[in-house]
Amino acid sequence: MQYDVIVVGGSYSGMAAALQLLRARRKVLILDAGVRRNRFASHSHGFLTQDGINPAVIAQTARAQLLAYPTLTFKETQAISASGTLDAFEVTDKEGSVHKGRRVLFATGVADQLPEIEGLPxxxxxxxxxxxxxxxxxxxxxxxxxxxxxxxxxxxxxxxxxxxxxxxxxxxxxxxxxxxxxxxxxxxxxxxxxxxxxxxxxxxxxxxxxxxxxxxxxxxAPRCAPSSRIAETLGCETEVTPFGEQIRTSAGKETTIAGAFACGDAAKVPHSVSLAVADGAWAGANIHRTLIF
Known part of the structure; x- marks a missing residue:
C-alpha cells in the first residue's frame, strides 16, 4: 500500500499533524516507538483544556480519537531509515517492513542531554x-x-x-x-x-x-537533539539553536528535502506540549496543501 503521508513519531505533534490529514480523508501511517519525551512527568500544564492532566492520558485520548478515522494505520514500531524522493518515499521499520508514502513527516521529538549530576535522572x-x-x-x-x-x-x-x-x-x-x-x-x-x-x-x-x-x-536547561537520526538518513539538514540541535525546516515545516517535513520539538524551539500540537497542526495543513497543488 502507498500512503499519502507517513508520520514518524506518534506523540503530540505527530498526531496533531495526522489529524489534519485524516480529516481531509488522506491515507496516513503513523510509526511510533512509544517513547514520549515527557514520560517522566506526572502532570502536564499550560495546555488549554488539559491543564494538570497526566501527559500519558493526553496522548492516549488523542490516539483514540485518531483511530476513529478509517484512513489511519497506526503501527507501534521504531522507524530506522528513510529514502526516496517526492511522491516516492520509503520508510523502513525495525522489523524490516518497508512502507511507501508520497510525503514523510518526522515528528520524532528530542532527547534531553542532562548534566552529569548524581541523582538528577x-x-x-x-x-x-x-x-x-x-x-x-x-x-x-x-x-x-x-x-x-x-x-x-x-x-x-x-x-x-x-x-x-x-x-x-x-x-x-x-x-x-x-x-x-x-x-x-x-x-x-x-x-x-x-x-x-x-x-x-x-x-x-x-x-x-x-x-x-x-x-x-x-x-x-539540558541540551537537546532529535531522539532519532532518521531524518538525516534521508539527507535532511539539521541546525544548531541555543537549546541544542534540531531539524532545519522552512516556515511551512518542509525540510531541506522536498516532500519531507518535520515538526514538534525536533524541529522548533521553544518546547512544550501546546507548542508541539500547534506546530504539528500547521505541518499537517501544509503537507495537505502540497498534495493538492
Missing part, C-alpha cells in the same frame, strides 16, 4: 524541570534552584524569580562576568558557586563543601 520531570511555564506555578512560590549547564542558563536564572526566591548554581558550567552578576542581583537571585555533588529527595542539593540546601524544585 531520578528527579527529572518530578522535582527538576526545564520549563517554568509548565511546572513553576506548582512550586507555590517556594525556593527554586537553577542548575547551570552553560550560558543559556542565565536566561533561566533571570526568569525563575517570577515563581519563587531563586538560587543560581554555577556548578562549574558558566563563568559569570560582572554584568551577569549585576543582572542576577537585580532580580534578587542568590549565586552559589560551590559544585554540586548530588541531588536527592524533592529537592535537596548536596554541595562539595558539605552543605545541603533544600528547595521546592529546580530547573536546568
Amino acid at each position: 531520578e528527579l527529572w520531570g518530578q522535582h527538576v524541570f526545564h520549563c517554568p511555564y509548565c511546572h513553576g506555578y506548582e512550586l507555590d512560590q517556594g525556593r527554586i534552584a537553577v542548575i547551570a549547564t552553560g550560558p543559556n542558563s542565565l536566561h533561566q536564572g533571570l526568569m525563575l524569580p517570577e515563581w519563587g526566591p531563586t538560587t543560581f548554581f554555577t556548578n562549574r558550567a558558566i563563568d559569570l562576568d560582572d554584568q551577569m552578576r549585576r543582572d542576577l542581583a537585580a532580580r534578587n537571585v542568590t549565586i552559589e558557586e560551590a559544585p554540586i555533588l548530588q541531588l536527592s529527595g524533592g529537592l535537596e542539593i548536596q554541595l562539595d563543601d558539605g552543605r545541603t540546601l533544600s528547595f521546592a524544585g529546580g530547573f536546568t
Whole structure:
C-alpha cells in the first residue's frame, strides 16, 4: 500500500499533524516507538483544556480519537531509515517492513542531554524541570534552584524569580562576568558557586563543601537533539539553536528535502506540549496543501 503521508513519531505533534490529514480523508501511517519525551512527568500544564492532566492520558485520548478515522494505520514500531524522493518515499521499520508514502513527516521529538549530576535522572520531570511555564506555578512560590549547564542558563536564572526566591548554581558550567552578576542581583537571585555533588529527595542539593540546601524544585536547561537520526538518513539538514540541535525546516515545516517535513520539538524551539500540537497542526495543513497543488 502507498500512503499519502507517513508520520514518524506518534506523540503530540505527530498526531496533531495526522489529524489534519485524516480529516481531509488522506491515507496516513503513523510509526511510533512509544517513547514520549515527557514520560517522566506526572502532570502536564499550560495546555488549554488539559491543564494538570497526566501527559500519558493526553496522548492516549488523542490516539483514540485518531483511530476513529478509517484512513489511519497506526503501527507501534521504531522507524530506522528513510529514502526516496517526492511522491516516492520509503520508510523502513525495525522489523524490516518497508512502507511507501508520497510525503514523510518526522515528528520524532528530542532527547534531553542532562548534566552529569548524581541523582538528577531520578528527579527529572518530578522535582527538576526545564520549563517554568509548565511546572513553576506548582512550586507555590517556594525556593527554586537553577542548575547551570552553560550560558543559556542565565536566561533561566533571570526568569525563575517570577515563581519563587531563586538560587543560581554555577556548578562549574558558566563563568559569570560582572554584568551577569549585576543582572542576577537585580532580580534578587542568590549565586552559589560551590559544585554540586548530588541531588536527592524533592529537592535537596548536596554541595562539595558539605552543605545541603533544600528547595521546592529546580530547573536546568539540558541540551537537546532529535531522539532519532532518521531524518538525516534521508539527507535532511539539521541546525544548531541555543537549546541544542534540531531539524532545519522552512516556515511551512518542509525540510531541506522536498516532500519531507518535520515538526514538534525536533524541529522548533521553544518546547512544550501546546507548542508541539500547534506546530504539528500547521505541518499537517501544509503537507495537505502540497498534495493538492
